Amino acid sequence: MAVTVDSELLDGGRLLPLVEDFYTIQGEGFHAGKPAYFIRLGGCDVGCRWCDAKYTWNPKLYPPTDVRTVIDRATACPAQAIVITGGEPLLYPLDVLTRALRAKGLEIFLETSGSHPFSGVFDWVCLSPKRQQPPLEEAYGRADELKVIVESEADFEWAERNAARVSAKCRLYLQPEWSVAERMMPAMVEYAKANPRWNISIQTHKYMHIP
Numbered sequence: 001m002a003v004t005v006d007s008e009l010l011d012g013g014r015l016l017p018l019v020e021d022f023y024t025i026q027g028e029g030f031h032a033g034k035p036a037y038f039i040r041l042g043g044c045d046v047g048c049r050w051c052d053a054k055y056t057w058n059p060k061l062y063p064p065t066d067v068r069t070v071i072d073r074a075t076a077c078p079a080q081a082i083v084i085t086g087g088e089p090l091l092y093p094l095d096v097l098t099r100a101l102r103a104k105g106l107e108i109f110l111e112t113s114g115s116h117p118f119s120g121v122f123d124w125v126c127l128s129p130k131r132q133q134p135p136l137e138e139a140y141g142r143a144d145e146l147k148v149i150v151e152s153e154a155d156f157e158w159a160e161r162n163a164a165r166v167s168a169k170c171r172l173y174l175q176p177e178w179s180v181a182e183r184m185m186p187a188m189v190e191y192a193k194a195n196p197r198w199n200i201s202i203q204t205h206k207y208m209h210i211p
Contacts, residue, residue, distance in 0.1 A: 005043065005091075005092075012093055012096065013067070013095055013097060013119075014066065015064035015065060016041055016065060017062040018041060018062055018070060019041060019087065021038060021073060023036075024038060024211050025208065026083060026109075026205075027208070028201050029201045030126070030145045030171050032204050036081040037073075037082050037083070039070055039074070040053070040085050040086060041062075041092060042057075043057070043087045043088060044087045044091075045088065046130050047132065048130060048132075053086070067100065068100075071101060074104075075104050080106060080107060081106065082101050083110075085111040086111075088112065090115070091116055095121070098121045099121055102121055107124070108124075109124040110122045110124070110125045111128065112125065113129065113135065114127045114135030114136060114140070115135060116136070122142075124144045124145065125139075125142045126147055127142070127143035127146050129148065131158060137165075146166050146170050146172050146173065147173040147175055148173070149175055149177050150174050156174075173199050173200070173201040174192065174198055174199070174201065175201040178206065181202070
């Protein structure tokens with residue numbers, strides 16, 4: 001059973017279970033290489049066995065933080081873009097946070113599995129669907145980028161099933177699961193060459209040795 005935060009403790013999204021926030025370079029997908037301020041929220045009920053942020057899964061480890069504190073830190077750095085990630089950030093009401101950031105003139109990017117209803121305003125939505133808890137229908141319509149994690153060649157079929165549900169303008173990415181990246185890359189390269197609407201994403205931040 002997923003561990004959750006009592007909604008009353010969040011005061012309508014004025015408080016959120018903050019794991020960490022920091023300025024770095026986006027490492028994956030369409031915006032790879034872009035400086036961005038990351039806001040990572042605690043709590044996830046998807047439970048990918050290969051997740052590299054399992055420390056985020058239990059939100060009760062992260063006391064609710066006033067979003068004004070996070071907004072002040074984000075706007076004090078040179079970042080022009082904000083990435084809201086997790087965990088699964090759509091577990092929480094994000095309107096207060098995202099509207100305040102938008103009012104500061106910042107671009108807001110969301111990284112989500114799409115398995116919970118949307119809240120908040122975003123300039124870019126990266127949808128990364130998971131088999132064990134597939135996206136809600138609304139997530140496919142909101143996706144600007146579809147990023148499918150590839151562990152084996154069987155995941156190409158899963159990728160196509162999800163690609164068939166996003167809009168024609170959505171950018172498509174295959175990304176190898178880190179522990180099998182070297183083994184899977186040749187098959188991914190050949191698949192993308194045969195199906196050129198797909199792009200390949202790699203976790204460049206791990207090569208740069210940054211968060």
